[in-house]
Amino acid sequence: MSDSVTIDGITVGYSQIVRNDIRNTYLKFDGDTLLLISKRRLKNPQELIKKHKTWVIKNYLQVTGKMHFFDEGRIFYQGTPFTVERQFYAGRPRVSINSENSRVIVKAANDISAHAAIVKQIRKKSLDYSASQANAKAAQIGVNISSVKVRKTKRWGACNSKKSISFNSFISMLPTDISDYVVSHEVAHLKELNHSKRFWDIVRELSPEYKRLRKELQKYDNTERPIFNNMEGYPDIGHI
Template sequence: MSMRIGFGGKRMKIINGRRSIELSSKPKSMQLDDIGAQLEVRRHPGARRLTLRVSRTRRAVIVTLPLQCDLDEAGTFLHRHIDWVRARLDSLPNQVPFENGAAIPLRGEPHTISFSGGIRARDAGIAIRNTRSTLPAIVVAGPTDLAPSRLTRWLWKEAQSDLEASVAHHANLLSLEAKRVVVRDQTSRWGSCSTTGALSFSWRLVLAPGFVLDYVAAHEVAHLAEMNHGPRFWKLVNKICPEFETAKQWLQVLGPDLHRYGPSHARAR
C-alpha cells in the first residue's frame, strides 16, 4: 500500500509500512487511490489524541492531530486502522454523478437525467418532460460534454428561486427582512444566518421535498430575530412552520444521502 499525507509544509510517505519524511513547500490534501477517497490531515489545538473519521457527505477520510503530535504518528495511526476506513467507505451509498440516464430527486420526486445533445451551445436549454410510463425526465439540450455543468447551474438557480420565495414568505410573517439569500455548495450545514442578515443555503435542498426546504428557510429566518437555539427561537420556528419536527427528522435520516448527487468534478460557476 502507498499513500501520502500532507500538512504544515511537510509530507510523509508511507510505503509498505516504512515511513520517511519529505519536505514540501505547501500542505496538500491527498487522494487515497486504493480506496477512492480524499485524505485530510488537520491539527487542532483542542485535540488530546489522534482521531479518525469518515465524512459521509464528502466521502473524505479525516485524521485530526493534537498540536504536539508528529506526522509519523499520524501515518502509523491511519495505517493501523485502514481496514476500518475501508469498511466505513464501503458502507456509504454509491455516488450518483450527473450522467445521461442517472436518476436523481427533484423537489422530493425521482427524475431521470436525459442529455438530448445538440451542436450549438446557444441552443442549450433544460426542460422537464412528463410521461405516463416512465419517470419525469430532466432534459438537458446542447453539447453533452457540457451537460453536467449546465444541469448543475440550473439546479442552483432553481434552488435560489425556491429559497428566495420561501424566505420572503417567512420573513413577512415575522415582519423581518433578510439582507441577502445565497446558495452555496456547503456540506457541513443546510443553512446559516450571518450577523449582517445574510442567509446561506445548500443548493441540494432543491433535491429534497418542498416541506424540507421550507423548514430550513424558516429556521434561518427565525435566526434573524434570535441568533441562538433557545426556547424563543424554536417558538418562532413553530409559529411560521408548525410541522418543522417532521422536516427535521427527514433531514436527520435522509438528508446525508442528498450529497450523493452532483457533477463528477467541477462545481457550478
C-alpha cells in the same frame, strides 16, 4: 414467491400477495421488499411495477435510507427522483425539467457540460424558491432580510448577524415541506441567533411540523456526484 425487478438501475425485490378480502390491487413496501397485493395472482407483475416506477423508486430509496440527490442517470427535484436523459446538442446547453413524467432532458455536447448545465439550472431553481419563501416568512414574523444567497456547501442553510441568509444550492431538490422547514429555520435566526427555546418557538410558528421534518431532512444527501459516465476533468465532483 419472491422475485426482483430492475428499474433505472435500481433492483427492487418484490412479492405477490393474494387476498380475497380486497377489491383493488395495490403496492406497498414491507421493509425494502415491495408487496403487490391483489385479489388474483398477477400475470405480469413487472408491468404493474414499471407503470408505477416513480412511486416505486421514490419509496424504495426512502425505506432503504438512500436519498442521494445525484446518481448516475438520476437526480432529485422537489423530493422526487427524475430520470435524466442526455441528447446531443452542439450549441449552448439546455435543460428542461418535466414534472409530468419525472424526466430531465438535457441537450449538450458532452457529459461534463450536460452535468454542469443541470447543476446550474437546479441552483437557479433553488435561489428563486428560497428567496421567495424566505421573504414571505420574514414578513410573517416582521423581520427584514438583507440578502438571500445559495452556496455550494454541505450545510442546508446559514444566517449571520448582518441578516444575510444563505441556503444549500441544491435546496430545491428536497421535498417542498422539508425545504420549507430549512427556510423557516434560517428565517427564525433573524430574530434569534441561537438555538434557544425562543428560537424553536419561532420555527414552530413558521413550520408547525418542524420536529418531523428536521428528522426527515437527515435522510437526504446533498453531495454532488456525477450524473453521467464521462466526467473526468469536471472540477467540482467530490469537493465541497
